[in-house]
Amino acid sequence: MCDPLVPPYLLGLHAAERPADPLVSCVVPAYNESANIVPLLETLHRLLNADGYRHELIVVDDGSRDDTVERVLTHNTGLPVKLVQLSRNFGKEVALTAGLEHAVGDAVVLIDADFQHPPEKVTEFLARWREGYDMVYSVRDGREDETLAKRCFTRAFYALINLGVPLKIPENTQDFRVLDRRIVDALGAMPERSRFMKGLYNWTGFTQLAVETRTGQRAAGHSSFNFWRLFGLAMTGLTSFSVMPLRVWTAIGALISLSSILYAAIVFVDTLINGNPERGWPTLAVAVCFLGGIQLLSIGILGEYVGRIFQEVKRRPTYLVSRVVTPAEPGAAHER
Template identity: 50%
Template structure:
């Protein structure tokens, strides 16, 4: 099935959404490359840069630049995180198709050609997956594999390991994502949950064009907990199973003690055994309460109804004229 991209002079054929947080070293080169790529691929395009509370010169560099296609700059009032920055870009993107990409130049723009080709063939989501993880440490590769394995246990929809935010989506997919009401968002899970006809393409990532990754261990752990609590309830069910198992063992042990006392007489139990048992079961109870608390915290945040982000400035930078 083929699909025409050109919609007329007032509606962009493709919107490029670029979340940026302290990307002063790469943002100029990124916008230059994206604007050249956009002019070559489609008649009408736009670029949305979402400044996620940058503390460096990212904002000033975007505002003072001269770009070949219109650039819209959304400045969030503070750092709300990449997931919310992506949603801010999606809600303001006007294109028939939307491409999300990072500002660090790791994702080669040549793959956008492939995405557009597959989009014209009828796919509504074309997303990138890492071709390999050779650039990561052994520990991070194992941790990532374990996370997706746990995430997919009991999940409504399978979530591909190695999927990137780098993707092209049809307007109907973007509208579906924007219609979802939750404020705590795990975007990789939401991309899978909305469905639609999807295709993965392997991508060879390049070294960062500058700066360092903004996703340290703490941010990754927080994002992982959001994903686990948003898309699977197996941790709750696991503790139910553990409780049933321990209760059964306690009943069996009680029957053993009662039988021994009836037939062999009563002996004085040791305090060490009692202390170990108390500490063990107390730890089990606290861990189960902690898991329950994680889910309750998600419910509490959703009930408050606060928006996921706030926009401080919305500036459109007109494209330079080409003779």
């Protein structure tokens, strides 16, 4: 499997740069995943050991309210687990950012804690990384398990965010991926606080390979990622990587203005020919309400962009860490 857009000589150059004995960092964001986290860590440890990879397993606890942290700390015997506990729930995008900033590996694996991303694919992704690809990412093979409304919403989002932009975000991509150290360093150099990770991954460029992956069901528990969180993430993505909403409403405003001028010309000609019988109150009321709604909607869209600027100029930290627990040696850990 290879990407025909990547020159073979470039892959060869990158493959020659790969270390003979790489360190692999696995970043696992977790929010209320007490039933899944330990089995996932044990599975990743077994798979990476079987292929001879030195590795670290980084669990980023995103303000869990269950015993996720306790299970990580009490079931990590023999596992190279680093726990990064955030001070509160910051959201998955920020949890991924925290994990990347604490990872020290030559390659970094991003994978969810709920087994929807198949751990068996990790070693396949790493094999492609060793062939010279700087990023190997998962693409869903279908969305048949989702509701019609969610499928339509997702399709509309990708259509809008990719409209009129030269660098398009591949549709149905997932956070499940392997990143080379150079991409991890590039992501760490990006200062924005409103993080839309799929857009940031894509923006970095480098050599990339998409791998079609079947998304499984959650092994246990329930997802906390509801429609409103999905909508919020979509708004972050649109306002971070596209000015198309502003351009669309500029075009709509111009169209309404031209229509108004045309209508005014028609009314003027009609008045000259037929006089002015004082009609048009319903038309006037509809026009005022319509234009008022358009103005409020336009102000709302503009406000989203201004709000993002407001968030950025405050320059608050992207996240706060409550504590970091690292393995001092096999079978032991210390806190800092």
